[in-house]
Amino acid sequence: MIWRFGLFDSTFAPLATTHWALLVALVFPLLLGVLGALFPPKRAFPVALASLPVLASGVMLLSAFDQSGLLSWQWEIAGLILSLRLNGLSVLLLLTTQCIGVAAALYTPGYLRLSETGPLARWLWPLMGVVLSALSLIWLATDLLTLYIALELMGLAAVGMLMLSGKAPALLAGMRYLLLALVGSLTYLLGIALILGHWGRLDLQGLAKVIEPGPVAWFAAALIGAGLALKAALFPLHAWLTPVHENAWTPVSALHAGLVIKASLFMLLQLWSILLPDTFYAPRVIAWLGLLAIVWGGLLAWRTDSLKTLVASSTVAQLGYLMVAFPLLLGPDIAPLPRALAWEGFWLQLVGHAFAKAAMFMAAGNLILATGEHTLKGLAGTSRRLPLSLLVFGIASITLMGLPPSSGFTAKWMLLQAMIITQQWWAVAALLTGTLLTAAYVFRMFRYSFDETAPRHRYQPLAPGMDLIALTLALIAFALGLLAHFPLELMHGGSP
């Protein structure tokens, strides 16, 4: 399990250009964000221009990984060891982050212009930059201190972003999120404290070597697990999520639901794979909760009247798919084949969901922006007027439903296969139920949109490209299904 996270010594030292690429990937979003605050862009093309180097850095890191396999960096500052590594998984997640981040950034100018956001809009850029930088750092960092810093940075910036709309419900939801996020990270810190106290080090690679199962590891895992579960909105600690998204700006929601909560999940899995290499019950508990999450999230989304709540609740359910895979990733006595399948399926699902959810939020935002209605009923007749937004929504929801040929399907196929090999029938049932529930709420929404009997409204025209950006994201999620070979290839490579 540990080698999959790239926690071993690398064969090659990174080249000079790779250093620069790393720097750009980590720092540029932040700088650009600050720049954006100083000179808020009015159109998409300067944003596109500015984000080119970021994307280029991602591609360079990809090619660097391609050439030399695992890369790692280590610095010692005042007795502290900070370390980063670049393996297939982190490249994949980094690229995902950059793509979605750039898409959200491109989407933002048009959105801000159309939705009359007020003076706080300026703050969005730096916060977005911080979130993206912190996310990139999380995918790369391999010591607990850096992870903690990045996590906190990301959390605070995310809270800030989500509250920018400034409405009372948004503030209240944001306040709840803030407090819970902070408490979550303190719980996490408590776990770190135990690790630091017992083994006296924070670098994951070293820890992976020294940690043996024992009470300390277990307590630390429990604390870290609970804290990060809270931040990752895992059922039943998910309840803060929907109100937050209900009132947030669209690009912010896209980023948050697509990436931010995934970062906590990523850390959770990474740390547990170090702390709990072969435990039976803890992953099971998570998986059972995942089962409930699928059902609960699905039901919530199914019965809601608000479009954004629907999208947000679907996140809860989708996280359930990931949770259900935990026993396969962490449990004992899993044969290599199902474990590999589950591992690949897990990340494919995560990445696919990130893209699809971002696209879905954007599509939903477009619909809301155009119709001025937040409810599903307000969508009546949109199929005629806003076909593209609906199409984007539809393509994204194919991924969420896990219907072929989307990435959701391929991921589900792999997960199912792994579950069947390991005979986890309840997990199979959960996955299949999830499909049906997802279809239920997605098509409930479409049902409203296809209603031709509704009265006509005046729709606000959308800025050019807003739909296209969402479409691109949705198509990426979609295409990853058949082209799953390429992202998964990344994760094959780099075994020691």
Place this chain on the structure above:
Amino acid sequence: MIASFDAIEVLLALCLTGSAFVCLFDRHLIRACCFFVVFAVSMVLAWWQLGAPWLAAAELLLGVMLTSPCFFYALGHLSPGASAPLKRDQFSEPWSRVAMRVVLALVWFVMVGAAIRFVIADMVYSPAEHPLLLAGVLIAATALAAFALHRHLFRRLLAFNLLGSGVFILLSGVAGSSAAAQALISVGLLVAWLGSMLGALLIRQLMHLEGVEALGRDGEPKESTT
């Protein structure tokens, strides 16, 4: 020598615990705030005592000088003329919730305590040798329970801060004053301050938008509290 140190530590621990408890459970918000200042000052001393002057400085700066004013600001005492200042927490919790939280606090206390027992194996035999550590565990558990119990946003913010301090004490207790621990704690302090500041701003803004009445609710304004 050791005994005297112990005495000071015990005193500090008691001071910390006492002020923390008042801070957490006093419905009079201004008084709770004042006790937070006391708590923060004790924390400065405790860091000094634990041999981490850098942390003491940081605590002085961040905890005493920056966070405390945030609270007063949140209560509406630093910007006169704004909407009515907060005075008391008016919410009464159902007994089941209270009981549940008490149980949780106890269990949590036991759990963290047990965890620390495994980290520092000799603590079982001489719990009194680590009074600050013990206080940290106690404060952390209580603050978390209080956080879960309270519905008033301000009190939750306060509880979060105390929880943070408890965790920091605990961290330094188990990890000593290594660079890594200090770095973690410094980051934590910074985050706590940033969080408190953000929280205070939010509380003010909410009060401005929705009025005092809405503030305590930890739910959507329209929902009934369960």
Place this chain on the structure above:
Amino acid sequence: MNAAWLPLTALATSLLVAVTIFALPEEARRLRTTINIGAAVVKIILVTLMVRRVAAGHEDIFSFQVIGGLDFVLRIDALGVMFAGLSSLLWLCTTIYAIGYLEGSANRKRFFGFFSLCVASTIGIALADNLFTFLIFYEMLTLSTYPLVVHRGTEKALNAGRVYLRYTLSAGVVLLLGAVLLNNLTGDQSFSSEEGLGDYLNDHRGLLTLIFILLVSGLAVKAAMVPLHGWLPRAMVAPAPVSALLHAVAVVKAGAFGILRVVYDLYGIELSVELGVITGLAVAASITIIYGSLRAIAQQELKPLLAFSTVSQVSYVILGIGIFGPFGTVGALAHLLHQGLMKVTLFFCAGNYAEELGIHRIDEIDGAGKRMPLTSIAFTIGALGMIGLPPVAGFITKWYLGVGAIQAEMYWVVAVLVASSTLNAMYFLPILHRLWFRPGPSHGKGNWPHEQRLGRLETHGWLLWPMMFTALISLGAGLFAGLPYSPLDWAARVASGEYLP
């Protein structure tokens, strides 16, 4: 020589059309029509090419790896070409018909976009070479037909769409489970592999049976087998071309075709017999045939009647699969095409009656033969074919099914066939009587419900010619069944491939 471009191009033709249509503005009517028809013609040419290549013994494969041990494979084989041919031929007809039918109505862009997508899915289904690929297009079909079913956007249409999804998506889930189970058991199993799954019989008998039941019940929903048929009559609210396509080729046939693939190409017919599942299939099909006919008798409206008739008729294909022996197979395969041609004709006719005269109920149809003679002749041909009377194509399949049943010593199947013919006659002949022998509004008795003069002939030419074409083809497929490349001939070719080594 492997022409990998051929299956891919065939698939891409309609996919690209779908994308192009979505990209075009709603008003670009002429361009859209040109693209639609042009692509349909190109598709037919491609399918002709495929037929020639298959007949010449070539095997064209396009494949790439999706994940380890799982490939996306398109392969041209005789069975697939059969289905592809049906779908491309009917695509052209239905497209032309739909252009005429939807003249002047709203949302045409959406309609034609999803229509093309739907056809792309059927081509994919036809050419898929493993269960994974099949599943991809099978689900794509579900999704692309939903907007067509709810096209009208009325309450009734939306409810029908919901029911449709409930059935098909649940079925998709069951199918997915079966597919994954099978994939776990056997690895990636190509439809073209000769040995079938016989090697697994000894160790995994129960599991194989379970998988078979899962797969077939998943497919049976689309094939509208009782009791999983509930969506089909409801889906009749869709516009006529959609019903025509849904019934004749796309959805129900996809289900039946899937069962064909599972039995013949995945399990292998010997294994299916060995497992004993095949008799169950035949019994289920028989029940469906009789039940569908009985329900059809009770219908008051034309389209639901046709829908129940479809329920009954599609199970002929399944029945043919359930009959072990080359004749049963030939019957099943030929009926796949024959039923498509005849049913599409009937639906076109029903659509024409509704459009031109506003006829929806059976008792409104009195004397329509005079007002719309060509439509009524086409309807008569279709109806007689459904009854199984010569010389329409339906007779040919009924013949082969019956003979196959006798040779498999399943005598009761003959009774089912005869009973079904009689029942079909019981609900079609009264309609024909009304059409031709009853005086109606065209003889000065009463008025048509909603008469329009759509064209110089009895109705709009776009509506008329496709219908005439399919009617003639279904007549010709029966009259000249012995010609080379006729549906029967091709079915025999496929069947000989299945039974002869």
Place this chain on the structure above:
Amino acid sequence: MITLLLALALLWPFGVMGHAVWLAYRAPESQRDYFSVLWLSAAWPSLLLAYVGEAQWTMDAWMLGGEWELNSLSRPWLAFTALLWSLAAVHARGYFAAEQAQAQRGDQDAQRRLLRLALLWPLTLLGNVLLIIAQDIASFYLGFAVMTFAAYALVVHTGTQEARLGAKAYLILAVLGEGLILGGFLWSAGAADTLMLQGVRESIVSAEHGVWMAALLCLGFGVKAGVIGLHVWLPLAHPAAPAPASAVLSGVMIKAGLLGWISVLPLGHAQVSGALAQFGHWMLVAGLAAAFAAAVYGVFQRHPKAVLAYSSISQMGMMTALVAMGLVAPDVWPLLWPGLVLFAAHHALAKGSLFMGTSISEHLPRWPQPLIWALLALPGISLAGAIGAGLVSKWGVKAPLYEMHHESLIKLLSWAAVGTAALVSAALWRQWQQRHQGGSNREQWGAWLVAVIAALLTPLWLPLPAGSIEMPPLKEWLGIMWPFPVGVLFAAVGWLVTRPLTGKTLPAGDLWWFYAFVVGSVLVPIRAFGHCCGRLKSASVVTTQKAEETLMGHLTRLLSGESWLRHHTSGLMMMLAVLLAALLMWEGQR
């Protein structure tokens, strides 16, 4: 050459139909001559075909593989069929003259009826011709089906209540018959893997269940041939149909059933099994029963056409018995069949002219009455075997039976001929009672006259194998002719005896009413069951909807738990941590 003629014979009716369509849509109303010379000529190429010679065609592309043949059986059959069709067509031109005039004046209803008839008449003919020449199952079945269903238009023509009832009875039984035939064909062909009628015959002999296949086919064709029990459509349809339609229906179309039997039953086959012979006996009994029962029932009918219909049943019964002999005594068959064909041909023409005669008696021409009535009686007398072709055909079947010593059957047949005589005299009597003057025209009586002559002279023109038919020796004449006077006498006595009895006459269609009653009473519980199912369904729908509503209510309440979760998130996190820790500890300590 002959192939061209065949193509012409089969395509010509299409041309005729095309012309009719053209008339209906293009020609002005007043110039629509539905029964033009072209229309009359529909059957002429077929007639020609019958006399050209023997030939054989094989077409692989045709349906399941076509094989058509003009042989010693199909040629005479085609000859009399085509002849009667031609004559009936000419007769129809006269018969429908009034209606045509009406149509030309613009009567929509008349136009509709005539167009229908003009279109479907050639189609029926086409089916009839095809089934005669077909040697493969598919073509035969095709011809049979086309003829059967197209003839519906002929029966229902007038559109009156009776016509609709007759047509309904016809159609229901036809569908039933088609089903039985299909079943029989499938079974026998499937068992022997054959597509030819020849194969069916062999299959019935060799197959284990051969007798059942034979039974299915027999019953299926029996519907057409009016086997007792399945004959009920005949007396219902004939009186209602127009005279020319009745003529072809009764003259040639019911012979299609007979031809079906001859084609599919292994008649004269040396290895006929015991079961099949037993079946033959049953068939024999059924045939004779039909012959007698129909005569007894028929004489009491009021409508002359109904009487004639019963006469047809009776005659077909006799032919059934003769066919059955092919199974019971295979060795007699080679001698018997030419006689049977002659019998059928003669019956076709005679019955055709009798039916045409009914229209003559309704529109009597201004001729001397005795001449007319004598002419009207002639085919009847011939049918009873007293004169002309009847005499020859009777001898044609009797001679082989004598030769093989089936005297009892001969006796029975003679007594059946008594019945025939009684029936034709009854029919004539009813015609006399219901006669009308005037309104006749040339085509009407011309065709009738030709038919009468052709009937009387059947052996002269029927292309039977040379030497298969000979005149009866003079000493046998009495033995053949006696049933006629006896029959007339019987009829007269019967009339005198039953005249005082006033009461309702027996309805035409005898068993039909019983069947209708039985089916009706069976349908009652089925309908009730259907209603019950319907109610059950709607009730279950209501229940399900209610359950769904309740469930949704519960669900909504359940989902309000979301806000509980929201309020207790931090507490839940503590619990989760404790739970995880406890679990891990517990697992670790084990």
